[in-house]
Amino acid sequence: MTADIKQQIISMVGPDLEQVEAALEENLSPNLELVREIASHLLFAGGKRLRPLLMIHAARMCGYATGEEILFSTIFEYLHAATLLHDDVVDGADMRRGKPAAHTRWDAPKVVLTGDFLLARALNVAARTGSPKVISVIARITQEMSQGEIDQLENKGRPDLTEDEYNRIIERKTAVLIQGACRSGAIVANAPEKKETALTDYGYHLGMAFQMADDLLDYTATAEELGKNPGADIREGKLTLPLIHSLANAGPADREWILSVIQDSEFDPDRFAGLRDKISDLGGIAYTEKRAVRHVETAIKALSAFEDSPSKTLLSLIADYSIQRKV
Amino acid sequence: MTADIKQQIISMVGPDLEQVEAALEENLSPNLELVREIASHLLFAGGKRLRPLLMIHAARMCGYATGEEILFSTIFEYLHAATLLHDDVVDGADMRRGKPAAHTRWDAPKVVLTGDFLLARALNVAARTGSPKVISVIARITQEMSQGEIDQLENKGRPDLTEDEYNRIIERKTAVLIQGACRSGAIVANAPEKKETALTDYGYHLGMAFQMADDLLDYTATAEELGKNPGADIREGKLTLPLIHSLANAGPADREWILSVIQDSEFDPDRFAGLRDKISDLGGIAYTEKRAVRHVETAIKALSAFEDSPSKTLLSLIADYSIQRKV
Numbered sequence: 001m002t003a004d005i006k007q008q009i010i011s012m013v014g015p016d017l018e019q020v021e022a023a024l025e026e027n028l029s030p031n032l033e034l035v036r037e038i039a040s041h042l043l044f045a046g047g048k049r050l051r052p053l054l055m056i057h058a059a060r061m062c063g064y065a066t067g068e069e070i071l072f073s074t075i076f077e078y079l080h081a082a083t084l085l086h087d088d089v090v091d092g093a094d095m096r097r098g099k100p101a102a103h104t105r106w107d108a109p110k111v112v113l114t115g116d117f118l119l120a121r122a123l124n125v126a127a128r129t130g131s132p133k134v135i136s137v138i139a140r141i142t143q144e145m146s147q148g149e150i151d152q153l154e155n156k157g158r159p160d161l162t163e164d165e166y167n168r169i170i171e172r173k174t175a176v177l178i179q180g181a182c183r184s185g186a187i188v189a190n191a192p193e194k195k196e197t198a199l200t201d202y203g204y205h206l207g208m209a210f211q212m213a214d215d216l217l218d219y220t221a222t223a224e225e226l227g228k229n230p231g232a233d234i235r236e237g238k239l240t241l242p243l244i245h246s247l248a249n250a251g252p253a254d255r256e257w258i259l260s261v262i263q264d265s266e267f268d269p270d271r272f273a274g275l276r277d278k279i280s281d282l283g284g285i286a287y288t289e290k291r292a293v294r295h296v297e298t299a300i301k302a303l304s305a306f307e308d309s310p311s312k313t314l315l316s317l318i319a320d321y322s323i324q325r326k327v
Numbered sequence: 328m329t330a331d332i333k334q335q336i337i338s339m340v341g342p343d344l345e346q347v348e349a350a351l352e353e354n355l356s357p358n359l360e361l362v363r364e365i366a367s368h369l370l371f372a373g374g375k376r377l378r379p380l381l382m383i384h385a386a387r388m389c390g391y392a393t394g395e396e397i398l399f400s401t402i403f404e405y406l407h408a409a410t411l412l413h414d415d416v417v418d419g420a421d422m423r424r425g426k427p428a429a430h431t432r433w434d435a436p437k438v439v440l441t442g443d444f445l446l447a448r449a450l451n452v453a454a455r456t457g458s459p460k461v462i463s464v465i466a467r468i469t470q471e472m473s474q475g476e477i478d479q480l481e482n483k484g485r486p487d488l489t490e491d492e493y494n495r496i497i498e499r500k501t502a503v504l505i506q507g508a509c510r511s512g513a514i515v516a517n518a519p520e521k522k523e524t525a526l527t528d529y530g531y532h533l534g535m536a537f538q539m540a541d542d543l544l545d546y547t548a549t550a551e552e553l554g555k556n557p558g559a560d561i562r563e564g565k566l567t568l569p570l571i572h573s574l575a576n577a578g579p580a581d582r583e584w585i586l587s588v589i590q591d592s593e594f595d596p597d598r599f600a601g602l603r604d605k606i607s608d609l610g611g612i613a614y615t616e617k618r619a620v621r622h623v624e625t626a627i628k629a630l631s632a633f634e635d636s637p638s639k640t641l642l643s644l645i646a647d648y649s650i651q652r653k654v
Contacts, residue, residue, distance in 0.1 A: 086439055109417035112439055113477045116413060119446070120470035127463040135462050136454040142447035150440045 005321045012314050013053055019070045020052045020077070027074055027121055038085075038114040051076035051181045054206075054318070057311035058185025058199050072129055072188055075138065076181040078122035083145055083177075085115035133187045141180040148172025157237035159247065159259055166241055167208070170215075175207030182206075198305035205299035206319050212292040213323045215240035219276050219285065231272045234262050241291065246284035254278065292323045332648045339641050340380055346397045347379045347404070354401055354448055365412075365441040378403035378508045381533075381645070384638035385512025385526050399456055399515055402465065403508040405449035410472055410504075412442035417476060460514045468507040475499025484564035486574065486586055493568055494535070497542075502534030509533075525632035532626035533646050539619040540650045542567035546603050546612065558599045561589050568618065573611035581605060619650045 052073035059069040089108050119142070126138050152169055155161055182203030186196040217226060218233045219242050226232075233240050239262070247258060261268075261275050279285060299319045306312050379400035386396040416435045446469070453465050479496055482488055509530030513523040544553060545560045546569050553559075560567050566574075566589070574585060588595075588602050606612060626646045633639050 086443060089436065089439060108435070109480060110477070112413055112416060113473055113480065116473040117470070117477065120466065120473050123450070123462075123466040123469055127459060127466040130459045132454060132457045132459060132462075135450075135459075139447065139450040139454040142450055143444070146440055146443040146447050150437070150444065153436060153440065 005317055005324060009314065009317050009321060012310065012317075016053060016056055016070070017049060020049050020056075020073060023070050023074050024077055027071075027078075027125060038110060049077060050210075050318070051080055051178060054178060054203065054315070055181040055185045057314050058182045058203075059189045060185075061306050061309055061311040061315065062186050062189030062191035062195055062199075064185070064189035069185070069188065071125060072134075072184070073181075075122045075125045075184070076177065078118045078125070079138070079141065079177060082115045082118035082122065083149075085111050085118065087149070089115075129184075129188055131187060134184050137180045137184055137187065141176050144172045144176040148176075152238070155239075157239075157263070159239065159262065161239045161244055163241065163244055163248075166239070166244055170208060170211040171204075174211035174214075175204050178207035178210065179203030195305055198302045202299045202302040202315065202319075205295040205302065206322060209292045209295035209299065209319070210322045212241060212288055212295070213325065216242060216285065216288050216292070219243075219279055231267060231269075231275075234272070234275075235267050241288045242279050242284035244284075245287045246279045246282035249282045249284075254282065289323070296320065296323055332644055332651060336641065336644050336648060339637065339644075343380060343383055343397070344376060347376050347383075347400060350397050350401050351404060354398075354405075354452060365437060376404060377537075377645070378407055378505060381505060381530065381642070382508040382512045384641050385509045385530075386516045387512075388633050388636055388638040388642065389513050389516035389518035389522055389526075391512070391516035396512070396515065398452060399461075399511070400508075402449045402452045402511070403504065405445045405452070406465070406468065406504060409442045409445035409449065410476075412438050412445065414476070416442075417480065456511075456515055458514060461511050464507045464511055464514065468503050471499045471503040475503075479565070482566075484566075484590070486566065486589065488566045488571055490568065490571055490575075493566070493571055497535060497538040498531075501538035501541075502531050505534035505537065506530030522632055525629045529626045529629040529642065529646075532622040532629065533649060536619045536622035536626065536646070537649045539568060539615055539622070540652065543569060543612065543615050543619070546570075546606055558594060558596075558602075561599070561602075562594050568615040569606050569611035571611075572614045573606045573609035576609045576611075581609065616650070623647065623650055 052070075055073040055076055056069045059072075089111050122138070126135055129135075148169060148171075152173065155165070155169070179200055180203070182199040183196060186199045191199075215233065218230055218240065221230060223229050234243075243258070243262070247255060250258060258275065258278060261271050264271070296319045300316055303312055303316055379397075382400040382403055383396045386399075416438050449465070453462055456462075475496060475498075479500065482492070482496070506527055507530070509526040510523060513526045518526075542560065545557055545567065548557060550556050561570075570585070570589070574582060577585060585602065585605060588598050591598070623646050627643055630639055630643055
């Protein structure tokens with residue numbers, strides 16, 4: 001079933017993907033081989049191009065067809081890559097997309113500067129839209145994401161993080177960018193407000209579902225599926241919904257045991273396996289799945305503002321896939 | 328003489344400065360006390376507000392008088408502060424404006440993220456201009472500055488840096504931002520192309536002079552005047568014009584001695600004092616002064632495109648002051 005959706009999506013976006021890849025390469029300044037190398041590590045390492053594809057098909061669903069949507073869509077991959085680079089430095093994460101995080105292969109200063117460069121590229125392409133509204137959306141994205149990163153850093157390891165706080169964190173970390181990509185599609189297409197709002201809603205709920213699915217994978221997927229060791233969130237002091245919900249539901253003994261595992265400075269794979277089982281028993285997995293499914297349903301409902309079209313079908317499939325994927 | 332110019336400038340910009348300070352504070356999100364604290368360390372530590380003042384008076388010289396120039400001018404201080412924060416992490420510099428660099432008091436991740444936040448603030452204010460042209464200018468600034476930083480990092484310690492390469496480095500590091508501030512003043516004022524070009528030229532040459540004067544101070548000022556130990560550039564592996572010119576003019580023995588000093592991993596204050604004298608003897612100081620004076624003259628000449636006005640007088644004074652200042 002999942003493989004089917006994935007195949008269906010791939011067959012629908014194949015030609016776009018090739019053009020996006022070409023545009024992403026073309027916009028990296030040719031006189032900076034080092035930047036290219038550092039950015040390529042992340043930008044050309046088999047990412048899903050989710051954000052560019054969303055922007056492209058949001059625009060097309062609103063009747064946009066100048067071909068420039070390919071160029072404009074790179075904004076959101078550059079922003080995404082810039083954030084990941086700075087995240088790598090901030091988190092000290094050692095694996096990203098199955099490869100060593102950039103700062104473990106290159107030094108932190110260069111990674112910071114390459115992130116700045118990609119952000120600048122994003123801004124350059126954004127300026128080419130000539131749309132103050134797109135710029136405002138991107139300004140909001142950068143602001144929310146940086147505030148979110150700071151909040152997350154400050155909340156690191158806090159065992160009393162609430163579900164509301166978690167929702168705000170993942171909104172800023174993931175949903176705002178995906179939402180902005182979808183909304184910008186409507187803006188460049190000069191869509192009526194109703195459609196812009198629908199795409200804004202779609203993007204928000206897709207982003208929330210997407211991050212929840214990601215957070216679930218850290219407790220349910222294998223190292224091979226993830227491309228990194230599971231339990232990374234806990235090692236980095238990040239409490240996510242499966243754990244937050246389990247803690248809220250746990251009796252005193254379970255609670256104390258869970259806290260002892262997550263606050264242990266040594267990461268013990270066996271205890272982590274026990275934690276997985278415990279979180280499953282306490283309903284943390286099922287609850288997170290339920291919340292993610294609800295977001296997907298709301299996202300798909302938002303698409304009802306649009307006539308049927310191949311792009312609408314694609315956005316609907318992507319929403320379904322967001323919570324069924326294994327990577 | 329220098330003190331006179333400084334007093335004259337201060338008396339002319341007093342009321343603007345207060346408004347700029349208030350706008351800078353107001354635009355920092357109130358719910359992020361930590362960001363405020365880290366940014367304040369740099370943003371509210373007695374900077375000269377050169378870039379905002381240039382933008383404000385460039386706009387006024389072009390007849391702009393909505394009052395919004397105060398808000399818009401904060402863009403260039405936020406950009407400047409964001410760059411300084413990332414620089415601090417990249418350089419590992421230990422002093423900035425006479426105070427410890429941010430990353431020595433807070434950890435690098437938070438400094439990186441605060442830099443990102445300030446960049447996002449700059450972008451937010453820029454979006455409020457509603458001018459795609461201002462956005463393009465800012466996109467170019469961010470791109471040139473990040474490329475410049477990367478180039479500088481790659482050229483670190485290279486003893487064969489040429490004067491042309493140096494010019495390109497300081498253009499990107501300093502002149503592009505100052506130029507962009509001046510040009511944006513013309514853009515928001517909707518000035519005719521001739522005036523926009525004149526302000527673009529003024530800003531470029533002022534920026535070049537400003538950075539050359541800065542690079543001179545590292546060889547001519549005392550630690551007290553600088554607010555940091557002189558010789559910082561050499562300790563950070565940065566070759567600047569006084570040294571580049573001296574190396575080009577030196578005989579084999581002098582050249583060998585200079586290289587031994589700058590490549591010494593231990594910084595020796597006595598040898599640095601000797602280096603100062605040598606650079607003076609070899610004409611490096613006088614040559615750099617001459618180049619800086621030439622840039623100031625060209626900057627002031629560009630102002631001839633404008634009728635006399637208090638703002639024009641101010642911009643002219645700032646150009647004179649740029650190479651006479653002691654800090």
